[in-house]
Amino acid sequence: LLPTSEPTPSPPPTYSPTSSLPPSSKPSSSPTQIPTNQPTEVCGNKVCEMILDETPDQCPLDCIEEHDSVYITGEANKEALAIMFDVTAKRDVAITSLDVIAKKDGEDEVLVYSKLGSYSGFERDESQWENILTETVTLTADQTNNLSWREQPLKIKAGETRAFYIVTSKRKIMYVQDDREGLLYAQNNVLEIKSGIVSKGEFQNGNGEGRFSGTLGYYFSPSPRPTNLPTLLPTSEPTPSPPPTYSPTSSLPPSSKPSSSPTQIPTNQPTEVCGNKVCEMILDETPDQCPLDCIEEHDSVYITGEANKEALAIMFDVTAKRDVAITSLDVIAKKDGEDEVLVYSKLGSYSGFERDESQWENILTETVTLTADQTNNLSWREQPLKIKAGETRAFYIVTSKRKIMYVQDDREGLLYAQNNVLEIKSGIVSKGEFQNGNGEGRFSGTLGYYFSPSPRPTNLPTLLPT
Numbered sequence: 001l002l003p004t005s006e007p008t009p010s011p012p013p014t015y016s017p018t019s020s021l022p023p024s025s026k027p028s029s030s031p032t033q034i035p036t037n038q039p040t041e042v043c044g045n046k047v048c049e050m051i052l053d054e055t056p057d058q059c060p061l062d063c064i065e066e067h068d069s070v071y072i073t074g075e076a077n078k079e080a081l082a083i084m085f086d087v088t089a090k091r092d093v094a095i096t097s098l099d100v101i102a103k104k105d106g107e108d109e110v111l112v113y114s115k116l117g118s119y120s121g122f123e124r125d126e127s128q129w130e131n132i133l134t135e136t137v138t139l140t141a142d143q144t145n146n147l148s149w150r151e152q153p154l155k156i157k158a159g160e161t162r163a164f165y166i167v168t169s170k171r172k173i174m175y176v177q178d179d180r181e182g183l184l185y186a187q188n189n190v191l192e193i194k195s196g197i198v199s200k201g202e203f204q205n206g207n208g209e210g211r212f213s214g215t216l217g218y219y220f221s222p223s224p225r226p227t228n229l230p231t232l233l234p235t236s237e238p239t240p241s242p243p244p245t246y247s248p249t250s251s252l253p254p255s256s257k258p259s260s261s262p263t264q265i266p267t268n269q270p271t272e273v274c275g276n277k278v279c280e281m282i283l284d285e286t287p288d289q290c291p292l293d294c295i296e297e298h299d300s301v302y303i304t305g306e307a308n309k310e311a312l313a314i315m316f317d318v319t320a321k322r323d324v325a326i327t328s329l330d331v332i333a334k335k336d337g338e339d340e341v342l343v344y345s346k347l348g349s350y351s352g353f354e355r356d357e358s359q360w361e362n363i364l365t366e367t368v369t370l371t372a373d374q375t376n377n378l379s380w381r382e383q384p385l386k387i388k389a390g391e392t393r394a395f396y397i398v399t400s401k402r403k404i405m406y407v408q409d410d411r412e413g414l415l416y417a418q419n420n421v422l423e424i425k426s427g428i429v430s431k432g433e434f435q436n437g438n439g440e441g442r443f444s445g446t447l448g449y450y451f452s453p454s455p456r457p458t459n460l461p462t463l464l465p466t
Contacts, residue, residue: 043062044062045062046291048092048220048221049062050155063220063221064220064295065096065217065219066190066217066219066220067215067216067217068188068215068218069214069215076174076176078176078177078198078208078210079103079172079173079175080172080208081167081169081172082166082198082200083175083196083199083210083212084163084164084166085164085193085195085211086161086163087161087162087192087193089156089159089161089162090159090189090190090191091158091220092155092157092158092220093190093191093218094153094154095154095218096153098112098147098212099145099146099216100144100145100147100166100174101173101214102139102141102145102172103141103171103172103173104139104171104172105139105140106139106170107138107171108136108137108168108169109135109168109169110137110169111131111166111167111168111202112132112149112165112167113126113129113130113131113165113167114129114130114164115129115162115163116156118161118163119165120182123197123203123206124205129165132149132152132154133147133149139171144214144215147166150217166212167202173214174213175213176210176213177208178209179209180195181194181209182194182195183211188297188300188419189298189299193211193212193216195210196210196211196212197209198210273285273293274289274292275290275292276293279325279452280293281386286325286384295450295451295452296449297450297451298328298330298446298447300445300446306407307332307406307407307444308407309407309408309439309441310403310404311403311429311431312398312399312401312404312432313399313429313431313433313435314397314406315350315394315397315427315429315430316395316424316427317350317395317413318395318422318424318447319390319391319392319393319424320387320422321389321418321420321422321423322420322421323387323389323451324386324387324449324451325384325386325387325449326384326387326393326448327384327449328377328379328380328446328448329343329378329395329443329445329446330376330377330378330446330448331370331375331376331378331397331405331445332373332374332375332376332405332444332445333370333402333403333404334402334403334405335370335403336369336370336371336372337370337402338368338370338402339368339370339399339401340365340366340367340399340400341370341378341397341400342398342399342433343362343363343380343396343397344357344360344362344398345361345363345393345394345395346359346394347391347392348391348393349392349394350427350428351413353394354434355434357434363383364378364379375445375446377448378397379448381448398432405444406441406444409440409441411426412425412426412427412440413425414442416442417442421449421451422447422449424443426440426441427441427442428441
């Protein structure tokens, strides 16, 4: 997620505790084993039937497993013995693990508590919390250390909030300091994470506000749950929202500098390989043709309130962890009004080509009506930009007069947002089209893209460069 907070994918990560030491004298409840070789009768319906205890082990086609970073190690700047925070589900989801960043190397007893609903009002009331994990682990400093309860996943229905409370005995965990609790700082299409409180010990008074830093392991459905199936039980799951449709914010005609005419993608002619759990981008397979294979997401990088600066143009790099197709960018406008917006892109980093227009492709030129302090969609979904795993692609967004918002940074090239599919780095801002940069900044808004729920078989041809 990196800020953010989802989601061609690597195989589902295996979540085993960092330590192989035996549990402490205060063990968590004995987990119920989940069979890994007995798929449920509904496996293959594209819905993770959590009410039937369907899991990624039983049916990886239905249950998409992720392990997303919330904040990268370098940004965790404070330490505490305990941190308490809230997670809200946008879709039915099952949380399977948390990874923490330790301050120092060493063995320690780590406890994880959870409760349905927010922690607010229950900060010191241990009776309202369930101890889901107690384990003695060997922590490694400045790295994520896995705390897993994967065999007893915590299911959260769409719209519900669940609080988490991580407590260490002596080896402090790292977090990002904040000025208030309850701030939404990381999200994707599955989860929202808010800042919480830190303390000096188990169920003691909070002594500051902070953002959990590390990773969350979870699984969810690639498709919404049909309404003719039985409803979920209280703390259970599955109901992902349908893939978002990406239409420009404005219905105004294109400007005098139109982008190239898009090639229509058929929406009712699935490819012959539809259903193999791989988004065959080399065959132009898309979410419209095969939503089973091509998972579509629209992820926030930074929420509106954190964008604190404005510029006419911003240039930044995106690196793919999996084969992926970028379909849109949403920008946050400074003021309401009509403006011409241009989007350029190039394969590889922008570095060294900041003012060389000949190296860039104009992928979108459109006159749009921008709305202040909201995301405004810029879409080229019918001509998606495909990026192979490991490749970097640069983007350059230019407005004529209505400035777009960004988050100021002290240097370019800083990795500030990532998930299991993409990495986004800080870039540069300028006062106009292909002018000198006059500062560093983080793109703030959302990215639309699609990818495969499963890795691409090695016996198939690799993706062609875009």
